[in-house]
Amino acid sequence: QSALTQPASVSGSPGQSxxxxxxxxxxxxxxxxxxxxxxxxxxxAPKLMISEVNNRPSGVSNRFSGSKSGNxxxxxxxxxxxxxxxxxxxSSYTSxxxxxxxxxxxxxxx
Amino acid sequence: QVQLQESGxxxxxxxxTLSLTCTVSGDxxxxxxxxxxxxQSPGKGLEWIGEIHRSGGSNYNPSLKSRLTISVDKSKxxxxxxxxxxxxADTAIYYCARNDYHxxxxxxxxxxxxVSS
Numbered sequence: 001q002s003a004l005t006q007p008a009s010v011s012g013s014p015g016q017s018x019x020x021x022x023x024x025x026x027x028x029x030x031x032x033x034x035x036x037x038x039x040x041x042x043x044x045a046p047k048l049m050i051s052e053v054n055n056r057p058s059g060v061s062n063r064f065s066g067s068k069s070g071n072x073x074x075x076x077x078x079x080x081x082x083x084x085x086x087x088x089x090x091s092s093y094t095s096x097x098x099x100x101x102x103x104x105x106x107x108x109x110x
Numbered sequence: 111q112v113q114l115q116e117s118g119x120x121x122x123x124x125x126x127t128l129s130l131t132c133t134v135s136g137d138x139x140x141x142x143x144x145x146x147x148x149x150q151s152p153g154k155g156l157e158w159i160g161e162i163h164r165s166g167g168s169n170y171n172p173s174l175k176s177r178l179t180i181s182v183d184k185s186k187x188x189x190x191x192x193x194x195x196x197x198x199a200d201t202a203i204y205y206c207a208r209n210d211y212h213x214x215x216x217x218x219x220x221x222x223x224x225v226s227s
Contacts, residue, residue, distance in 0.1 A: 036213050038156070046214075052212070098169050100158060
């Protein structure tokens with residue numbers, strides 16, 4: 001299975017909104033509403049930010065939101081803050097009953 | 111609250127078998143269906159390794175399937191991973207995690223494993 005495609009890096013100024021894309025196929029992202037997004041500070045455990053395309057777990061800031069169109073899912077971070085600077089990964093369930101992660105995106109706050 | 115703790119050798123010789131254990135504390139072990147393993151190699155992204163159901167059923171990453179065994183010991187609240195014929199490419203931080211209805215919501219802190227002679 002091939003990794004989902006994410007941009008290597010996305011940047012924005014404090015207060016701005018940024019969007020990270022996650023492109024797969026009809027066998028994963030496009031076929032199921034089981035897309036999750038994780039925030040990962042290197043050396044720490046990843047943190048679930050969004051599940052099932054657009055569900056935000058309790059405790060996650062409402063500045064984070066998710067969506068999906070066709071084979072591409074997206075994570076939007078609104079009101080960008082310095083603490084948001086780190087790596088983000090999408091993940092999807094697949095038609096093979098497995099999961100696949102995205103290639104990862106480094107978010108930089110300018 | 112669910113707590114997961116990975117343990118195992120930090121150094122494995124090439125062609126050997128990597129063996130890790132994940133101990134789950136809290137009351138969720140009996141009520142959680144699926145437990146997963148994920149890894150991150152140096153300078154690379156997250157890679158899904160596989161998952162196991164508390165009944166013993168499993169799903170594996172196709173690229174690792176021929177070398178991989180994931181098992182569960184309900185009496186000890188533990189999930190285990192065994193990866194055989196390892197090479198330097200298997201050097202990574204290995205995480206165990208809880209998969210709650212297609213979302214990984216609790217993660218261990220991860221344990222680093224280096225494959226080297």
